[in-house]
Amino acid sequence: MNSITVADLRNRFADVSTAIRHGEKLLITMRGVPFATLAPLGKPVKAKLEWPDRSAWRARIFPKAATMDSGILDYDRGET
Numbered sequence: 001m002n003s004i005t006v007a008d009l010r011n012r013f014a015d016v017s018t019a020i021r022h023g024e025k026l027l028i029t030m031r032g033v034p035f036a037t038l039a040p041l042g043k044p045v046k047a048k049l050e051w052p053d054r055s056a057w058r059a060r061i062f063p064k065a066a067t068m069d070s071g072i073l074d075y076d077r078g079e080t
Contacts, residue, residue: 003027003034 002019004026009016016038020026025039 001025001027001037003029006030 002024004016006028009028016026020038020040023040023043025037027034028036028038
């Protein structure tokens with residue numbers, strides 16, 4: 001378990017909260033004396049971002065719309 005001072009907690013809270021979010025436990029000290037611990041409440045957050053399935057959403061919202069041809073998408077991307 002890593003330790004951090006109250007001043008570091010106050011001045012670098014964004015870094016500290018990221019470490020806690022990724023599963024790290026921290027010991028907080030005040031004037032060299034430990035007085036509290038910070039730990040995550042649940043499982044660590046996954047680092048990988050999962051994008052929603054837009055094609056399923058589009059089909060659900062616009063059921064009668066024509067489906068996109070992959071050739072059209074390739075053309076729009078400039079991959080023809």
